[in-house]
Amino acid sequence: MPNDLVDAMVNMREAEAMALAQKMLDAGEDPLQVLERCREALEIVGKQFETGKYFLPELILSGEMLKQISKIARPFMRKESNKKAEAKGKVVIGSVKGDIHDIGKDIVVFLLDINGFEVHDLGVDVPAEKFVETISKIQPAVVGMSALLTTALESMKNTVDVIKNAGLRDQVKIMVGGGAVDEKVRKYADADAYGPDAVAAVNLSKEWVEDKG
Amino acid sequence: MGVNRYLILKYNEGKTMKERFLEVTADADQNQEAQFDTWLSGKGIPFASSEAEADYKARILLIKDAIQLKKTPQRIPICPSAGFFPIQYAGVSMYDAMYDYDALALAWQKYSDDLTPDAYNAPTTVVPGRVLDVLDFKLGRWPGHGVSEHSEYQYVEKEYMKADEYQDLIDDPTGFFMNTFFPRIFGTLKPLQNMPLLPPVNEIPCIPPALFPFGDKKIQSAFSSLAKAGEETIRWRDAVRRLNGSIMGKGYPAFSGGFTKAPFDVIGDTLRGTREVLMDIYRHPDELIEACERITPFMIKSGVASCKATGHIMPFIPLHKGADAFMSEEQFQTFYWPTLRKVIIGLTNEGMVPQLFAEGGYNQRLEVISDVPKGKVVWWFDLSDMARAKKTIGRVACIAGNVPLSLLCTATPDDVKAYCKELIDVAGNDGGFIFSTGAGMQGSKPENVKTMIEFSKDYGIYQ
Numbered sequence: 001m002p003n004d005l006v007d008a009m010v011n012m013r014e015a016e017a018m019a020l021a022q023k024m025l026d027a028g029e030d031p032l033q034v035l036e037r038c039r040e041a042l043e044i045v046g047k048q049f050e051t052g053k054y055f056l057p058e059l060i061l062s063g064e065m066l067k068q069i070s071k072i073a074r075p076f077m078r079k080e081s082n083k084k085a086e087a088k089g090k091v092v093i094g095s096v097k098g099d100i101h102d103i104g105k106d107i108v109v110f111l112l113d114i115n116g117f118e119v120h121d122l123g124v125d126v127p128a129e130k131f132v133e134t135i136s137k138i139q140p141a142v143v144g145m146s147a148l149l150t151t152a153l154e155s156m157k158n159t160v161d162v163i164k165n166a167g168l169r170d171q172v173k174i175m176v177g178g179g180a181v182d183e184k185v186r187k188y189a190d191a192d193a194y195g196p197d198a199v200a201a202v203n204l205s206k207e208w209v210e211d212k213g
Numbered sequence: 214m215g216v217n218r219y220l221i222l223k224y225n226e227g228k229t230m231k232e233r234f235l236e237v238t239a240d241a242d243q244n245q246e247a248q249f250d251t252w253l254s255g256k257g258i259p260f261a262s263s264e265a266e267a268d269y270k271a272r273i274l275l276i277k278d279a280i281q282l283k284k285t286p287q288r289i290p291i292c293p294s295a296g297f298f299p300i301q302y303a304g305v306s307m308y309d310a311m312y313d314y315d316a317l318a319l320a321w322q323k324y325s326d327d328l329t330p331d332a333y334n335a336p337t338t339v340v341p342g343r344v345l346d347v348l349d350f351k352l353g354r355w356p357g358h359g360v361s362e363h364s365e366y367q368y369v370e371k372e373y374m375k376a377d378e379y380q381d382l383i384d385d386p387t388g389f390f391m392n393t394f395f396p397r398i399f400g401t402l403k404p405l406q407n408m409p410l411l412p413p414v415n416e417i418p419c420i421p422p423a424l425f426p427f428g429d430k431k432i433q434s435a436f437s438s439l440a441k442a443g444e445e446t447i448r449w450r451d452a453v454r455r456l457n458g459s460i461m462g463k464g465y466p467a468f469s470g471g472f473t474k475a476p477f478d479v480i481g482d483t484l485r486g487t488r489e490v491l492m493d494i495y496r497h498p499d500e501l502i503e504a505c506e507r508i509t510p511f512m513i514k515s516g517v518a519s520c521k522a523t524g525h526i527m528p529f530i531p532l533h534k535g536a537d538a539f540m541s542e543e544q545f546q547t548f549y550w551p552t553l554r555k556v557i558i559g560l561t562n563e564g565m566v567p568q569l570f571a572e573g574g575y576n577q578r579l580e581v582i583s584d585v586p587k588g589k590v591v592w593w594f595d596l597s598d599m600a601r602a603k604k605t606i607g608r609v610a611c612i613a614g615n616v617p618l619s620l621l622c623t624a625t626p627d628d629v630k631a632y633c634k635e636l637i638d639v640a641g642n643d644g645g646f647i648f649s650t651g652a653g654m655q656g657s658k659p660e661n662v663k664t665m666i667e668f669s670k671d672y673g674i675y676q
Contacts, residue, residue: 053541056538057495060488100359125360150654151656152656
């Protein structure tokens with residue numbers, strides 16, 4: 001039965017996945033085990049995305065299924081089972097000042113989250129000072145910046161500069177992405193890496209967190 | 214291509230509705246020539262001199278030759294997408310450009326005079342801010358309203374149409390827009406939710422009940438806000454018209470003269486939103502396809518009408534959600550392409566040349582989107598591989614593109630020159646190419662734009 005849930009989620013049979021999850025919970029299965037099945041399914045979806053078999057519709061829909069199942073699982077959670085697994089590492093992320101687009105950034109946040117990172121999402125139109133303040137407070141290994149608008153590229157560069165001036169640049173690795181961003185922009189803004197998609201953001205974060213030990 | 218037809222046929226199985234917009238009609242060539250003649254005539258343009266008039270026509274001929282693929286133009290037409298670049302180039306704020314029509318006109322005039330691209334983009338995307346104020350527009354943020362005075366306007370994505378409203382849209386697109394969508398996106402038009410359904414007004418006794426709503430003060434105030442916004446729009450239009458006359462009068466045609474969209478993007482961009490429309494592929498596939506079909510004739514008609522209003526031949530068609538990263542090839546061929554192709558054929562039959570601006574990468578789709586009538590469209594690329602585009606679509610259509618904005622925003626003039634040279638070498642062979650940028654040029658360094666235009670005009674001469 002647990003494999004049925006994974007199969008339904010991976011193959012985008014939403015109604016079936018929801019019914020199966022509900023049935024498992026009603027039958028007294030550990031809600032954490034149910035969520036673990038969801039995580040397995042999402043990992044497979046992520047791999048399919050990486051290899052070009054799946055695209056945004058599958059990524060978004062599987063995320064939505066997880067969200068709904070988490071919601072129905074909540075009342076079944078016992079207090080002691082509420083303990084959160086230790087996060088893989090911390091990531092601070094946001095769309096830079098002047099840009100209010102969030103879809104790409106949200107997909108990155110979602111994938112980082114299901115891959116076990118503690119993500120601090122600063123939202124959109126984020127002033128450089130807000131990045132600095134959060135970096136000082138949270139001490140993340142990774143900072144992610146997103147921009148869709150070409151006019152936000154200056155703002156991206158400025159954000160990196162402000163982090164430098166605050167003396168925090170050496171403490172973090174900075175990754176940049178979004179519709180307007182490529183390797184040339186990475187260089188211009190003096191970030192550490194450019195990621196063409198959400199999977200790249202996860203791989204970069206894993207690599208950097210491991211390096212940091 | 215076989216697959217598309219199969220999907221279209223499969224979808225229409227057992228349906229009685231008349232199938233349209235699949236084949237090019239016999240008079241399409243003739244209609245295109247007639248529309249080119251209209252554009253070339255320059256009727257109503259106050260030309261500065263007979264030389265300017267000759268330049269205007271010569272520039273259109275460069276574009277015409279590139280489009281029709283019948284002969285190699287004398288040189289490659291250089292038509293970058295201005296975007297909001299002229300505003301920053303003239304040192305004007307985005308706020309001033311949207312609220313002071315003289316400032317807008319001066320900026321555009323300076324851009325065209327200084328940089329002399331072969332065709333310019335009329336500033337119709339710099340919409341009048343006061344109109345948005347008057348209508349209390351909810352679908353975006355603009356300078357002074359949610360973004361700074363120097364930022365461009367940006368969309369606020371939301372589910373403006375709920376999933377269970379697909380059927381309402383399919384039943385009556387006009388009624389849905391008027392009674393449901395407009396009240397949600399324009400604060401002052403909220404009372405329009407009480408507008409009567411119009412087709413039932415067909416006999417004498419049906420007239421009075423249809424008129425009740427118009428006696429209501431709230432609907433009256435909605436109409437008075439429309440009247441006020443309409444008057445403001447006329448002031449803006451007159452300023453833009455004078456500007457267009459002045460730039461064209463010096464010999465520079467506009468690069469496009471109308472606007473329409475792919476039906477999938479109409480549903481996805483502003484009705485359902487990106488997340489929702491992509492999930493609808495699984496959750497509501499039939500409704501999504503039917504809704505796209507239902508609004509296809511509207512998209513054709515508005516593309517034709519907007520071009521006829523300006524005497525132009527090319528409606529600008531920005532494509533948003535069909536890019537490689539957004540969906541699989543099968544999803545593209547099922548949900549996105551069939552109705553976009555119908556829009557293309559419908560416009561072609563009316564003599565228009567669809568200017569398809571493929572934002573993002575289309576490298577997985579080059580073969581599929583090559584299924585268009587020869588010499589009838591412009592495929593304008595952003596991040597696609599231009600060498601492959603030339604070898605595939607280039608056989609049937611003029612391609613345009615694709616100097617990256619990241620280059621124009623961050624690199625040096627020498628880097629720009631090197632890219633332009635390679636682009637022209639790869640995509641410019643034997644005509645069929647319009648030199649352009651991969652997106653609107655806002656954020657570009659002026660020296661890069663200048664270098665790009667000057668170098669390419671010279672390097673793009675055919676021997």
